[in-house]
């Protein structure tokens with residue numbers, strides 16, 4: 001592993017030296033800007049203009065992000081904010097149109113404002129035209145999805161294959177293609193082979209890797225101010241380009257007097273870093289959820305337990321919130337893909353514990369359904385509980401707060417299980433209603449918290465949105481039919497709720 005040569009201290013010098021240049025000024029965003037978006041014609045010209053390769057790739061390479069989901073869109077917008085000229089590519093024309101008109105087609109705090117601002121600056125555009133992308137960028141980041149393969153645990157790499165092959169065929173000069181999507185180790189080598197096969201002969205296009213660690217709901221911050229940068233390349237040329245690509249982040253850190261560690265490593269390690277990090281986080285959550293089961297059985301309180309062990313800095317207090325388990329587009333599929341890949345490489349036995357991490361996590365869902373049935377005074381038969389006639393105010397559908405993402409959402413899955421047990425489930429979520437409705441049409445959805453809780457027999461508070469965490473037990477008590485609450489977020493003070501006449505049930509307490 002090589003130590004990165006370009007440090008935050010050097011970035012500070014570079015920033016001071018270049019501070020008059022708008023291309024290298026990460027504070028450009030604080031200046032007043034025109035409140036006008038590029039019109040249709042200007043945008044069309046920007047996107048379709050075939051621009052010459054940037055002359056000075058050592059300071060600010062031009063960048064493309066292929067795949068404009070939660071990951072690629074955030075990166076595209078934030079790198080424009082850092083002063084780079086950026087194009088975002090996606091095959092979904094409606095999505096691209098939405099970005100280009102300044103409307104973020106997803107919920108992510110802070111990003112809508114940044115999108116508008118950087119469209120106005122002219123540094124950011126989105127397109128479905130792969131030729132324009134190939135002509136424009138010096139560095140192409142692959143940000144497409146790698147979902148779980150249907151009926152298997154391994155990752156589906158078909159979106160990566162399509163993006164890489166498509167791009168390669170349109171290239172006309174040497175560029176760097178950098179993988180950002182989460183992949184099984186060995187993928188970078190395969191991507192290089194794809195490029196060699198499909199790019200015009202003799203260009204010498206290279207592949208590098210640079211995993212991302214952004215958390216939805218905090219994505220903008222995680223990209224602009226990451227806690228580390230990791231990348232891998234196969235040559236000095238590519239290593240220099242990767243340094244230049246990340247220069248803007250280090251310059252911003254220098255201005256804010258922060259350090260951002262840079263780890264430069266080999267391709268296989270860079271690929272593994274991401275899945276290793278996610279597997280570790282998932283393990284931490286399942287560990288505390290297993291402790292929640294034990295706490296319930298022993299009459300202990302897992303919330304106090306987590307606080308007490310978290311003060312040990314070797315353990316740390318983050319990702320120790322027991323509850324309904326982890327979900328989302330990353331953790332569940334990443335641990336399965338890691339375990340599957342380890343099996344392919346002959347070390348599957350060492351990763352059996354990840355299967356257990358997965359099982360502990362999915363068991364949260366049956367466990368929670370049982371807890372709701374207990375609260376409602378219904379016993380479980382061989383086919384699970386019968387909840388017919390029970391009206392449930394169901395608060396939360398997304399996989400976590402401050403996002404509209406419902407991928408592998410534990411809350412939504414539990415809602416469906418309660419519906420299967422014949423409960424009348426009325427769901428409210430601040431941002432996830434539309435996505436949830438499309439995925440689970442059998443549930444009832446309402447647009448306000450008040451509608452959800454009216455005459456409820458049980459309130460299930462499942463996703464720690466601020467609107468739910470700040471609920472007042474007395475005010476809520478006046479709206480429901482029965483004062484019964486399942487706190488799937490473990491966010492409330494049980495004594496407080498019991499004092500107001502509620503039957504309170506948390507997770508592991």
Ligand code: UDX
Pocket residue numbers: 212213214215216217278281285318319320321322323324325326327328329330331399400
């Ligand atoms: C995760 C990683 O955190 C991020 O670094 C990586 O780049 C992508 O995958 P994300 O999927 O956005 O990010 O969500 P995260 O905040 O990690 O939460 C994942 C799930 O774990 C959520 O369902 C959340 O509710 C749950 N969780 C988190 C817990 O149940 N308990 C905790 O203590 C923390």
